[in-house]
Amino acid sequence: MSIPLSFGRISLYLLLGLFCIYYLLPLYVMVANSLKPLDEITSGGMMALPSDWTLAPWRSAWSEAQVGVEATGLRPYFTNSLVMVVPAVMITTLMGALNGYVLTKWRFRGDTLIFGLILFGCFIPFQIVLIPMARTLGLLGLSGTVPGLVFVHVIYGISFSTLYFRNYYAAFPTELVRAAEIDGAGFFTIFRRILLPNSGPIAVVCVIWLFTNIWNDFLFGASFSDFDSQPMTVALNNLVQSSTGVKEYNVHFAGAIMAALPTLFVYVVAGRFFVRGLMTGSVKG
Amino acid sequence: MKVPAKLLATAAVSTLISSAAMAQSVEVLHWWTAGGEAAALNVLKEDLAGQGIGWEDMPVAGGGGEAAATTLKARVAAGNPPTAAQLLGMQVREWADEGALGDLTAVATEGHWADVVPSALQDFAVRDGKWNAVPVNIHRPNWLWINAAIFEENGLTPPTTWEEFNTVAQTLKDKGITPLAHGGQPWQDATIFDDVVLGIGGADFYRKAIIEADMDALGSDTMVQVFNQMRTVRGFVDDNFSGRDWNLATAMVLNGEAAMQLMGDWAKGEIVRADMTPGTDILCVTAPGTEGSYLFNTDFFAAFDVSDDNQAAQSALAASVMSPAFQEAFNLVKGSIPARTDVAPDNFDACGQKAMADIKEAEANGTLLGSLAHGHGQTSAVQRAIFDVVTEHFNSDMSAEDAVEELQIAVESAQL
Amino acid sequence: MARSASSARAALRNLLPRLVLSPSVALIAIFVYGFIAFTSYLSFSDSRMLPSYGWVGLSNYEKLFSLRTWDIALNNLAVFGILYIAICCVLGLMLAILLDQRIRAEGFIRTIYLYPMALSFIVTGVAWKWFLDPGIGLEAVMHDWGWTSFKFDWIKNRDMAIYTVVIAAVWQTSGFVMATFLAGLRGIDAEMLRAAEVDGASTFALYRRIVIPQLRPAFLSAFVVLAHMAIKSYDLVVALTNGGPGTATEVPATFMYSYTFTRNQMGIGAASAEIMLLTIAAVIVPYLWSELREKR
Numbered sequence: 001m002s003i004p005l006s007f008g009r010i011s012l013y014l015l016l017g018l019f020c021i022y023y024l025l026p027l028y029v030m031v032a033n034s035l036k037p038l039d040e041i042t043s044g045g046m047m048a049l050p051s052d053w054t055l056a057p058w059r060s061a062w063s064e065a066q067v068g069v070e071a072t073g074l075r076p077y078f079t080n081s082l083v084m085v086v087p088a089v090m091i092t093t094l095m096g097a098l099n100g101y102v103l104t105k106w107r108f109r110g111d112t113l114i115f116g117l118i119l120f121g122c123f124i125p126f127q128i129v130l131i132p133m134a135r136t137l138g139l140l141g142l143s144g145t146v147p148g149l150v151f152v153h154v155i156y157g158i159s160f161s162t163l164y165f166r167n168y169y170a171a172f173p174t175e176l177v178r179a180a181e182i183d184g185a186g187f188f189t190i191f192r193r194i195l196l197p198n199s200g201p202i203a204v205v206c207v208i209w210l211f212t213n214i215w216n217d218f219l220f221g222a223s224f225s226d227f228d229s230q231p232m233t234v235a236l237n238n239l240v241q242s243s244t245g246v247k248e249y250n251v252h253f254a255g256a257i258m259a260a261l262p263t264l265f266v267y268v269v270a271g272r273f274f275v276r277g278l279m280t281g282s283v284k285g
Numbered sequence: 286m287k288v289p290a291k292l293l294a295t296a297a298v299s300t301l302i303s304s305a306a307m308a309q310s311v312e313v314l315h316w317w318t319a320g321g322e323a324a325a326l327n328v329l330k331e332d333l334a335g336q337g338i339g340w341e342d343m344p345v346a347g348g349g350g351e352a353a354a355t356t357l358k359a360r361v362a363a364g365n366p367p368t369a370a371q372l373l374g375m376q377v378r379e380w381a382d383e384g385a386l387g388d389l390t391a392v393a394t395e396g397h398w399a400d401v402v403p404s405a406l407q408d409f410a411v412r413d414g415k416w417n418a419v420p421v422n423i424h425r426p427n428w429l430w431i432n433a434a435i436f437e438e439n440g441l442t443p444p445t446t447w448e449e450f451n452t453v454a455q456t457l458k459d460k461g462i463t464p465l466a467h468g469g470q471p472w473q474d475a476t477i478f479d480d481v482v483l484g485i486g487g488a489d490f491y492r493k494a495i496i497e498a499d500m501d502a503l504g505s506d507t508m509v510q511v512f513n514q515m516r517t518v519r520g521f522v523d524d525n526f527s528g529r530d531w532n533l534a535t536a537m538v539l540n541g542e543a544a545m546q547l548m549g550d551w552a553k554g555e556i557v558r559a560d561m562t563p564g565t566d567i568l569c570v571t572a573p574g575t576e577g578s579y580l581f582n583t584d585f586f587a588a589f590d591v592s593d594d595n596q597a598a599q600s601a602l603a604a605s606v607m608s609p610a611f612q613e614a615f616n617l618v619k620g621s622i623p624a625r626t627d628v629a630p631d632n633f634d635a636c637g638q639k640a641m642a643d644i645k646e647a648e649a650n651g652t653l654l655g656s657l658a659h660g661h662g663q664t665s666a667v668q669r670a671i672f673d674v675v676t677e678h679f680n681s682d683m684s685a686e687d688a689v690e691e692l693q694i695a696v697e698s699a700q701l
Numbered sequence: 702m703a704r705s706a707s708s709a710r711a712a713l714r715n716l717l718p719r720l721v722l723s724p725s726v727a728l729i730a731i732f733v734y735g736f737i738a739f740t741s742y743l744s745f746s747d748s749r750m751l752p753s754y755g756w757v758g759l760s761n762y763e764k765l766f767s768l769r770t771w772d773i774a775l776n777n778l779a780v781f782g783i784l785y786i787a788i789c790c791v792l793g794l795m796l797a798i799l800l801d802q803r804i805r806a807e808g809f810i811r812t813i814y815l816y817p818m819a820l821s822f823i824v825t826g827v828a829w830k831w832f833l834d835p836g837i838g839l840e841a842v843m844h845d846w847g848w849t850s851f852k853f854d855w856i857k858n859r860d861m862a863i864y865t866v867v868i869a870a871v872w873q874t875s876g877f878v879m880a881t882f883l884a885g886l887r888g889i890d891a892e893m894l895r896a897a898e899v900d901g902a903s904t905f906a907l908y909r910r911i912v913i914p915q916l917r918p919a920f921l922s923a924f925v926v927l928a929h930m931a932i933k934s935y936d937l938v939v940a941l942t943n944g945g946p947g948t949a950t951e952v953p954a955t956f957m958y959s960y961t962f963t964r965n966q967m968g969i970g971a972a973s974a975e976i977m978l979l980t981i982a983a984v985i986v987p988y989l990w991s992e993l994r995e996k997r
Contacts, residue, residue, distance in 0.1 A: 012799060012802060012804075015797075015799065016799055016800070016804065016810055017815065019796065020810060020814075022811050022872070023813050023814055023815060023816070023817060023872065023876065025832065026817070026825055026828045026829055026832060026872065028822075029831060029832055030824070030828050031381040033828075036581070037837055039559075041538075042533070042540075043534045046837045046838070047830045047832075047837065047838065047841070047842050052606040053733040065320075066318060066319065066320045066324065067318055067323075067344065068318060068323060068342040068344040068383040069326050069327050069330050069342045069344070070322075070323075070327065071322055071324070071501065072340065072988055076773075088354065095724070095725055098721050098722075099721075099722055099725050102718040102719075102722045103722070106717075106718035108718065108719060111899075112648040112993045112994070114722070116986075116989050116993060117726075117729065117734075118725065118726070118729050119925060119989065120733070120930075120982070120985070121729050121733040122926075122929045123928070123932060123955060123978065123981045123985070124733050124736065124737065124930060124978075125364065125932070125933065125954065125974050125977065125978075126933070127954070127957045127958050127961050127962070127970065127974065128736060128740040128961070128970075128971065128974045129358065129732065130355070130358075130359055130739075130753060131358065131362045131735050131751070132362075132735075132736050132739050132752075133732070134358075134359040134360070134362040134737070135362050135363060135364075135612060137363055138362070138363035138364040138365060143360075143363035143364065144360075144363070146366050154728075155728050155729075155732045156732075156919075158725050158728065158729065159729065159733075160926070161727065163911075163921075163922055163925055164881075164922055165924050167918035167919065168885075168888055169886065170918050171885075171888050171889070171915065171918060172888075173890075177913070178974060186714075187714070187718065200887075200889045201883070201884035201888060202888070204880070204882050204884065205877075205880050205881055205884045208815070208818070208880065209877065209926070210875065212818050212819055213729075216819075216820075216821045216822075218821075218823065218936070221354075222345050222352060222355070222356045223356050223359035223360075223361075226312075226343070226365075227312055227341040227342055227343040228341070230343070233821055233823070234345060236345055236821060236823060236824070237345075237347055237352070237823055238318040238344045238345065238346040240346075240823055240824055240827075241316075241318070241347040241348070241352070241823070243925055247319075247532050248320075249531065249827070251830070252827065253822070253824060253827075254825055256820060256823070256824030256825065256890070258822060259819075259821060260816075260819040260820045260821070261814050263818070263819035264756070264812070264816055264819050265775075267812050267815050267816065267819065268808070268812055271808050271811055272808070272814060274808075274811070274880075274883065274884070274887065275887070278466065281830065309724070348963075351962070351963050354962060354963065355962040358750070358751065358962065359752070362751065362752075372841075378964065379750055383750055383751060469945055469946055470943060470945065471943075471945075523835040523836075524835075524854075524857070525834065525835060525857060527856075527857045527946040528830065528856065528857070528942055528943065528945050528947055566872075575864055624782075624912070626876075665963060665964050665965045666749075666964045666966050669959065669963060669964045670964075673770060673948065676945070676947050676948065677769075677948055679946045679947070680859065680945070680946045680947030680949070681859070681947055698764055698767065698768075699966070701760075701925075
């Protein structure tokens, strides 16, 4: 189905292109500066393209830059972040989907109130949970461990994942669920066979949100990790925030883009599930 | 304090279990992640490795130790404190008051630290006769960095009082050169404020107003003069100063865009990096009116984790930090001077040698004073309250009289 | 016997949904509401460096409201919050609708709109700071290109700096709001749209009458997320202006962090958190009420 190029279509593309420029501008600053030697930056050419192209900052950020006593670059911290983020995102998304399913398709007295109470969890300032949470993790013996970090991220992610799925499933035809129930399908069967296959777009949104937030979290990462479980953001921060040392902006930018690559990867891959029409198919049977 | 005691009891128990597994290692929380300083810290790591002690690195950079301070609180609350943590002087005192610190007195006595560490530093490292922490370096924030070429071309000599500074700066401004490179961030504003208070009021006034937070001194005419001078300084920075990082301000002096900068001696790292020589291409003189006095800013490693079987490793770490070899190696890189006065100055650059000579004089005259801007003047609460007023005044058209009044209110309310 | 077994199974079936929900509820009860209660206790206590339990009554609140920075922070939150949420919603909805027009390379464009979310503000803040800096950024570039009267120095201007925070914040999250709305649009029954199209409704009317009303739940999601971001905008402000010039861009999140951790005045930090939670509740609860009640 091809759509003819009309004046309207052309201006539509122009408009979309214009916004692309707005979104890409800061990236340009980062990429351009990550590819030039430091003196080109400090001598004032922050907006210009590199006149002397170099990949050295990228190499440095990946494997040579000083982020602690040893000059390891960001490389070793990648795994630390991955083993924390992947389980946290999966658990939180699944819990959110189940909660959303219960709250829209298996309603009971007071369910709206419960949803409201869960939702308010989105607003708790992390600054106030830090000390009591540290204490709790200490008591649970999870202090400074990866499971501890996963635990914290799951707790403060549930509110969001529940919100997304609940609001998405609210629009999902309840008749389908009831029909399946009459056919003898159980609670989990209905969820797995009917709801889940139709959750593509919202799962994308939820995963993007959780992955980005957990991957980029600094406060919890810095507070609840040990010397051997520090996540990527703490390392990136160490690379960038040296207070009385020389600031290598080109390496900082290279590191920042590098640190964002897994998230970008998720956006691109997850984006494939952003297609319309799954639900209409299933409605028609 | 009632809670922390309980808290620390559990801390002791849980670390007892965890550290038993890997008997000899130290976990060090610090914010030294820039190339040179971290590499210098590696000297310490190697030294300990030679004694069979492992190094567990826990760097958390950001905001001059603010991020690390938060991490430290969380770790202590969890009952999982590091073996040692980098702290500024006032923080050492505050943690000591919470009863959270261990005891290094034995190793201190053995190494005769009391004879070689300046007494002003000992005021922070020792509480109730016990050494809680070991000093790593001595930074001096009251330096004025001068682009020698600009001064030579314009026939200027380095200013020694704030009046001279004003004249010199005005001359430069008339010629279209930015007199002072500055970054508008609270700690940088406060660094200038320190210099002005000390330069106009003198060492005794600084001690009364800043260190003792004496209400009369804070409300005095001298303080009004200080704020008036701050306003004058404001006229000598470029329009674009606010939010600028300190190192970009230093770069302005190096590039010849600006003539001077008031900054601590960590600026030397930037100077050396630009292939210039501190003391020759970029002159280092004491901030106007502060010759004879020495503001200091020292990083300590405070002993946390008070469990018994960790004491040996902890003491070994402290002894290594205090060894003359490490003190020299580290401070050569860091731009500061050793925290022990018996290290030979030969390997240091001209500015470092001047600092080492000055500190002896200041120590003898009782003019070695903690820097407010860098965590050695007041408790965090009072320090930040003063920052608020200084920054607000510097960035607005508030009058000096109003600023003095606000200062008194802010300090009083933060003390409670 | 058989009857009681089947009735037990029926009871289990009835209970199962609640059972599935219960772990989440328990976690939220302890780690959200429990901690809020703990914080409100701290706000009446003499806590400074670490929690301490000496009762001091309302004095933390009195101090809090005597601080000028807190006033500034609250005002900034209002200005920032309203502009940020409004602009993100409008822009996000617009982009979602535009992208929903069977665009070629949709995936590519979508990723471009979304990518700012991926970057940590620890570093993007620096890029924005430079871009907005009149000495080296946009203004300097325009001057180089010959437009010498061009002026854009908001970030250095006490009265305008908060708007630069809005610009950067919108840049970061509007793409995500777009994705939320896009998911909503993709969730709308295509049959219904086709029927309306057949009835001869114009595209504009189609969106206004049928599509946008169906996006109400998506709006709720977007609003909650944006409000959350507005309130917690800590990294952003720290990286971009660090509260400056002076204290002009101080927000409650930076205030709270500073008092709780940097200044060792945990009591005041806790009091500010309580005030913030109450403010949020005052805004959110009525909205949630009206939004959720009519669904019954």
